[in-house]
Amino acid sequence: MFEILEHTADIGFRARARTEAELFAEAALAMQSIALDADAIEPRAEYRLEAAGHDPESLLVNWLSEVLYWMDGERLAFHHFHVSEITPERITGTGFGEPRDPARHPARLIVKAVTYHQLRIAETTEGWEADVYLDI
Amino acid sequence: MSRALRQYPLESTDGLRFRIARQGDMRTDVLVYASAALIEHIRQDLSLEQAMNVATLPGIVGPSLAMPDIHQGYGFPIGGVAATDYEHGVVSPGGVGFDINCGVRLVRSTLAEQDVRPRLKELVDQVFRDIPCGTGGSGFIPIDEGQLEDVLAQGAGWMVENGYGDRRDAEFAEAGGVLGDADPDQVSARAKQRGRPQLGTLGSGNHFLEIQYVETIHDQRAARAMGLETGQVVVLIHSGSRGLGHQVCTDYLALMGPAMKRYDITLPDRQLACVPIQSEEGQAYLGAMCAAANFAWANRQGMTHFLRRSFAKVFGDGARLELIYDVCHNIAKHERYEVDGKMRDLLVHRKGATRAYPPGHREIPEAYSDTGQPVLIPGSMGTASWVLAGADGAMRETFGSVCHGAGRLLSRTAARKGRNAREVQKKLEAEGILVRSETRDGILEEVPEAYKDVDEVIEVVHQAGLASKVARLRPMGVIKG
Helix, strand or coil: CEEEEECCCCEEEEEEECCHHHHHHHHHHHHHHHHECHHHCCCCEEEEEEEECCCHHHHHHHHHHHHHHHHHCCCEEEEEEEEEEEECCEEEEEEEEEECCCCCCCECCCCCEECCCCCEEEECCCCEEEEEEEEC | CCCCHHHCCCEECCCCEEEECCCCCCCCCEEEECCHHHHHHHCCCCHHHHHHHHCCCCCEEEEEEEEEEEECCCCCCEEEEEEEECCCCEECHHHCCCCCCCEEEEEEEEEEHHHHHHHHHHHHHHHHHHCCCCCCCCCCCCCCHHHHHHHHHHCHHHHHHCCCCCHHHHHCCHHHHCCCCCCHHHCCHHHHHHHHHHCCCCCCCCCEEEEEEEEEECCHHHHHHCCCCCCEEEEEEEECCHHHHHHHHHHHHHHHHHHHHHCCCCCCCHHHCCEECCCHHHHHHHHHHHHHHHHHHHHHHHHHHHHHHHHHHHHHHHCCEEEEEEEECEEEEEEEEEECCEEEEEEEEEECCEECCCCCCCCCCHHHCCCCCEEEECCCCCCCEEEEEECHHHHHHCCCEECCCCCECCCHHHHHCCCCHHHHHHHHHHCCCEEEECCHHHHHHCCHHHECCHHHHHHHHHHCCCEEEEEEEEEEEEEEC
């Protein structure tokens, strides 16, 4: 579950999930949905994704930057994500999607990067929550 | 973000320069250029607090500067300028931004408004077809990996050599369209993979191409030197280094977080991450940043080539397009300035700020040596843009820098609220401005109401003597990502 947050020049989102692993998967999906019209994306193939960090914030930024690279650099469109392993310094997961077809997957906007601006990741009474701002 | 900023006193003696005195961890003052009305807008977001955070950077020289178009960014405010000592100071990728060498070029045509107006729709549609936004993922300039290395090393010059422009084009760009300190080996394979298919594409967000006409001339002599006259049609291109530059910044921010610990640097905002300029990481970043800057100049040059073809298709060979100038507004450059009576080597970070060299400066083309460097300031979609000329005040006060645009007022979500893309497009059409956008949100998020009044921003810069007014441009056609 996620919602959009305001920023004068750019865009952010708040993601929520039951577990930390699900939170990272949800955050990746939030970013994908901001960039692309996700309706027509099909989970035809699996792509392995991984990232490292030295604290929860850098792990989240580096994970989303990894996903963004596969979206913009390898031109993939993701249907959903699964995180198989998460430690304080490492995350491994899978993106389910397909090569991007601009006709079927029109762009909403181009995401340039994931930022540390007002980045927040926390365990709450209901689960996990994160705020992330993207440069667009 | 804990400081109750609005309580900090902003002192001004002339109503143009507002100072926040050094306090807490700040190593210097913050100096904001604004009017009384603009300063009230500026207080509404985090931009002043961000300018105060910039004042904590090790080795900062002179004040942390904020231009009248300042608004909140990440780490650095957008519209911020910070100079650091080249030997003992730091370099901050956040002080350049994700879009390395995002910039503006202005191209003059041999056509007048009345020549273009009757065929405007045809022209706008042609340009929209010929210059890809890149939202589909790729552009029309196929280059292999080896050619990309050459683009990263040679910038606009490579494009000219390979048939995407004429010799004069590279000469009339800031730094000649190439930074010689570029080191393509410091650009990651990922950054190259991301950027290679995007050469010659506009991008989305606030990037755009505008067909405009010269509405008023404010300085006849400077306008003549720049080849501008009332009613003349010009084209403004606002774009940057695309995915290549974004990835370079992402890569080096990830590297600098842990490296800062080694250099014992602590900062109030992680997005300000920095390392000593002379460290291994600092030099690697600057090598990669210069390469990304070269990619951006090549990118704008590629679009200029397509633009010439679009004009030729619609108007035939009679329509000649010549580059007036090309400026970058996200960059860190090694420059020399007099500080307290002594010449010093500095790294000038311009994050949403434009270089503005005065008459006689050796780094501007001969054609502008009497008038000063052309400074190109895009306004919001549907209002106006400005051409200024760099003035001596910028050399004395702002490390040769001025503003870069109107500056946002509304968030993107607020801009979309209660507006319909079709209606906005119709309203602009009624004012004689045709808009084509790859995305619906592209039109809504950039509505004129989302920005500050560009005329007021320019007035501050002009009154403060940082740059002087040359011409005001009005849009006719807008292409957006």
